[in-house]
Amino acid sequence: MSKASVLTPWPRFQGRGHWFWLTPLLLFSAIMAGTAIGETSISIETVLKVLANRLLGADYPVDRIDAGIIWSYRLSRAVVAACCGAGLALAGVVLQALLRNPLADPYLMGISAGASTGAVLVAVAGFGGGVVTLSAGAMVGAIAAFGLVVILAYGASDSRGGGTQASSAIILAGIAGSSLFNALTAFIIARSASAEQARGIMFWLMGNLSGIRWDNALLAVPTALGGLLVCLWYRQTLDAFTFGNDSAASMGIAVRRVRGILILTVALMTAVMVSMVGAIGFVGLVIPHAMRFLTGSRHTRLVPASALAGAVFLIGADVVSRILVTGQVLPIGVVTALVGAPVFALILIRGARSR
Template sequence: MNSRALYRLFSRPHWRYHSIMASGILALPLMLIFAATVGDMPVSYLHACKAILNGLGMTRYDLPQIEEGIVWQYRMSRALMAACSGGGLALCGLVLQSILRNPLAEPYLLGISAGASLGAVCVMLLGIGGSTLGVSSGAFIGACGAFTLIMLITHGMSDSPPRILLAGIAGTQLFNALTAYVVSTSANAEQSRSVMFWLLGSLSGVRWPDALLALWVTLAGLVVILIFSRALDTFTFGDEVSTSLGIPVTGVRIVLLLTCALVTAVMVSTIGAVGFVGLVIPHITRFITGPGHAHTIPMTFLIGSHFMILADIVSRTLITHQVLPIGVVTALVGAPAFVVMLYRSREKRG
């Protein structure tokens, strides 16, 4: 199969693709504004829009200081972080599933999230790195170290994808156990509660520096992944086909894996380890767009962003005057969705 045939196979646009993308892009700012109106202190859409415009420096509307502060400083930064983390984690899941040719691959199952959590906790509680190593840097080192260990265990990328996945699951349990040990032995009761809540996924402490860092890292990761969309298409047919088409397989995989590690580390260091986003969203996207990554990559980012914003809204409103860990919400939605997709795939094979 030559490169022209591959291009025709993967560039065939779905008839709904452009309309869904346009609708999703237009709806994303509305979702962010909606998230800014929801909470224990309801804010009207008009006041929320005015507060956002004031925060952007475009206007100087006269609003109550508390209301404006809640909308701009707390809710909008939180909503932007939710959009970035949802889109970023969904992209990482898509890339890992393509590289490993395994529909179950995602940062959470492959140990990347668990390694990032361990690195972040070691910096927070043990003070590793002193003042020179931040939480994000510790999480990135932990994510890279976790995946490197898994690759060494499975003798590198040439090993079978199922064994890599099983090694990732084992690594996840190991890193989670080490994280629990560090928390149990190095934190007091209050620190233990806050860290464990954070590990389940929490957007409560997000502020604008965190959200802006996540935005730039996620957009950079999106650009890098889009650049290698053709290489991801060829990975579907195996390494021999990719090599015959001039794809430097090892180099591309290293770049994409480091990109996934960086994106995952930034998200985990800010909101904790959130599962099922990178697992379920790519499968939903493929039902809409088909296998071509030129279409699948932006759609995955968009659906992941919307999903995470909705999950954050649910986490703040499901129980009155109480915030659930966002990882609980994503699991409650993602697990049944994944079961449905498994059932549908079995029906198609039958």
């Protein structure tokens, strides 16, 4: 079987690339739906009027309460959900290509566990003396976890190790780092947290968009766009990595440098998103597999398709988390797991039957 046939296992879907011009419209529609739907439904017309008033200086008559809900709460929440979904999906695409592991996802490298530890240190142990925010603490913890994983992976492999050894070292180091930081988080909660604090931390650890505001969006939007641009820049390189590091090196790719850039990009994207919304599973695992089925494995199509699908999926999951139980907001990680686990099982079964 040729390399080209491996890269395009579903050729019947390759002609659908012309639909990508609908991406901005689909993303805008998803954000509008995420803004309009909630505990109290608000019409799309009202949402558009609020946007016109805020962005274009129009003077449409809009109820002040509705305007506050739309602008200060729901719209910023939908924008951050889209950025987080896109960022996590892109991270999954990159890791699955670099590590050649179909089960690789953004939390493989212990970043989520480290962010959780940092957040718990701030909220429960009082780290930072009230000056450091929860998100800042989570960011510091995520970076510390990433640094530990890099050190462990470097120590577990040597300069003579092949691509398989290096990938295995990263995976094993990520597992070790996750276990360590999860244990630290549990220890801090058990030792220092009150019952109310423990409940709040556990809710955040399962994914929570309730506290999202525009200052979070100002960080999430450039992070997601920057990650998308890096992935698009290296889209052909990711195709080469699909065949392994040795094949990529034979094509003239500086494997160590490019792999370092891509893994650092994934780490930063995941750290930023987790620091704002907590740990949200299955987005980086399910979305890339679903998009491979629809668009094929070439990253020219896979990267933008995964970013769009991840954004729309997480906006939808956030809407469901707000309306599924009357009078209560569920952790968004619960919704993504309830949807993602069965979908991933179907993808696995269909993939096995196709072989």
